[in-house]
Amino acid sequence: MSHIEESQSPPANFRILDLFAGPGGLDVAAHVLGYEVTGIEWDAGACTTRSAAGMDTFHGDVRHYRAAFFPLAEVLTGGPPCQTFTVAGHGAGRRALDQVVQYIEQLHEVARPKNADWMEIFRTWRKISEELRRKELEAKEVRAEKRKVEELRATNRKAMRIRLEELGRSPNQVKSFLKGLKAPKDLEIPDDDDELKGLLKAFSDLDDGLNALKDRLEELGDERTGLVLQPLWWVIERSKRPGSKPYEAVILEQVPAVMPVWKEYAKVLASLGYRTGRQLMHTEEFGVPQTRRRAVLMARLDPTAPPNGLPTDLLPDVPASHERYQPGGPSTRPRKASHSDTLLWEVSEEDSEEAPKESWVSMELALNKARKISSGKVYERPDFTVVSNYGTGGDPEARGRRDHDAPSATITGKVSRNRLVHKGTDDDLAEFDRFTHAEAGVLQTFPVEYPWSGNDVSQQIGNAVPPRLALHVLQHVLVPELRGKKARGRLKRAAEKLESWKPAEPVKPRGHRGLKGHPLTGR
Template sequence: MTDGQPPSPLRAQIEMVDLFAGPGGLDVAAHWLGVSVAGIEWDPDACATRAAANLHTDEGDVRLAKPADYPMARILSGGPPCQTYTVAGNGAGRRALDQVLSFVDAMARDEDVTDDLALLDDVRTGLVLQPLRWAIEAGQPYDAIVLEQVPAVLPVWQAFARVLESRGYGVDCGILHTEDYGVPQTRRRAILIARHGEPAKLPRPTHRRYRKGQDRADGDQRLLPWKSMGEALGWSDRFTVVSNYGTGGNPKDRGRRQSDQPAFTVTGKVSRNRLVGRPRNKPDRFTDEEAGKLQTFPPDYPWAGRDVAQQIGNAIPPRLATHVLAAALGKQADVAMLDWCVEESWQATRAGVDGLMKDAD
């Protein structure tokens, strides 16, 4: 992906480019929807998983790539590294938020902020600006843009929205709850959807919100019940998950979830959660395959490389990504077909699923 290097024939056929692609959350969704996608990723372990899953991957630094490398891509997506913005990280991104927002304003004026980014305390903080660079540098506007990050990044997405709207995009952004879309865990993500020349709208919930102490049959009857851990894993025996994290500010007060509830947010520490009540011949921790299921990856997704738990925790759940990507294309995902994708073999669904994407109501 160096300057002057012509795109390969395969890359010239790519419809979507996924920045900071990780092990493939958005890529899995794209394949289910029948969209050809190439992911840019520099982590060798995530690239090992992508290779095992037969995902098109350009291993390298997003900052060294450019839109011209993917001349036919009409969709831009990305989930920049979240470590400096998440509450579990070092907080450098949250402390530098005003600086980052000033960089967005400078980029809107077509100013080069490369030297300024080098002055940030943590280089990962500035990576959140790369999708905007791509959108600005594209020879022609993308048809659709999808971005996701931790909730603390929502102000950055809102700043992006103002820039993109000035360039002819319809934009919607906000915080989505994963259980609202059938993901069997409680997780919040800041999502941006942009459509050039068309209004954009975040996907409507398909499932009920989980609330502590509320029965899954309660709530808006027009929506499906939220999905539980036991349902997602196919376990009939009742069990309890004891979180690796404390609650209420007390690190010793470990949170607990029952098998008929959604999982806690799946993070890179998911393998440290303890399972109580699981049969004695089974491990008392989630396996990689089981953690992947809670993220809605296919049951046979071929995790590879080191620190698989971290790869799983870093990924956007493919089920949520499918709803978001479909909405960015002006469509909606069929819930029943999506259920089948999540439960079926990856090899059976990788080539796309007829009927998964339909016209929005």
């Protein structure tokens, strides 16, 4: 594997299994901290990047593997793809959240008792899996029908445009009519034009059918419902299956919308003997040159935890090392009280000394440092402004803007579409008016030499865990006894190694046949 040798071994050499591993954001962070990681990832492009980076990988759907396949894994991490959950309203987001909570409660009910029957737990999971599979197959059929209806609507719309032109309507009249098709039943048609009336009636019927199909898809849910349940099932299996040993720690991260799901996860983990913590992390507070929020669930197995413990945030928050970015002014982030009464995180007065926070990291600073490491991959530019591909404030035309001396806005899968213009203008730079893959990766805190490969690299970068953020979370959860100056010193050394990391020999992704003889399988 391609990792930098640590001058000091970590206090515990945990072996990590990373579900939905992506291109390797958590993996490269773990490697510079001295841990070994195996990832499971289905996306072929991400697996190509992982291969070039020397990351140990099983290529495939997480649902086609089981916790029992990797009995020697001691830590479970991952970022399951999640639909948009919301606790507000009664729309698709609310229904998706209610559905996931219902499944989690079913699992919790059978897994909570101390002497829970494993076969009953397994039957409950199999029933949930089969139900989700049926819905997924039906949704596939509904989506195919939806595409057919959309094609018919497009054909019908074109026919109406042609008919309006034949009737001598002006371009503005045609445009206004077609715009009115958003509510076709409200449109008025002259009584003497039966052809146009017939076309509009057919379009209106198709519109009703399309809305019915959309409603049905919302009822069926999203295949990501099953994926977001996978890490929880793996934890339950390792905790309750006879002959299995529970994971020592669990770390999961996703977009902020998943926080309500992490809350339900915490209830189950608490009943399994874990102390848990949930934190909404602002990435710029951890040295990432980017404003991005991530919802992180942390859990650590603790024999002293009370049976059927409460899912309160018993683990302290990961301490921020940098200030929060506030456009137009300095950060005034309030300091949250720590849970110093937690046994694993009890520290001495000397170790708990807090250093002043550093300022957030700008795009300019991050790119300049990377250019010193690899001048051929990071270009020197005049002062610039990044113009986002996305609108702001609900206005698609009001593109977000960030200057070079500020952190980047959130790096998404559309990062390659962001324009770089001369600061204070709308004039594109004469050259290098887009971020390269290497530069976008640096803004996500990947090493500048990270070997981005495969298809849709921008999407890989946008979906990845920022490695610098992963450094902080991994150390906080896996080395709870390391605090204060010692923790900050180790993080500083790891961050330096992360920046200068270079890939070693590529590693070919594995399939199911690769389970035999793998270090985590014990076979």
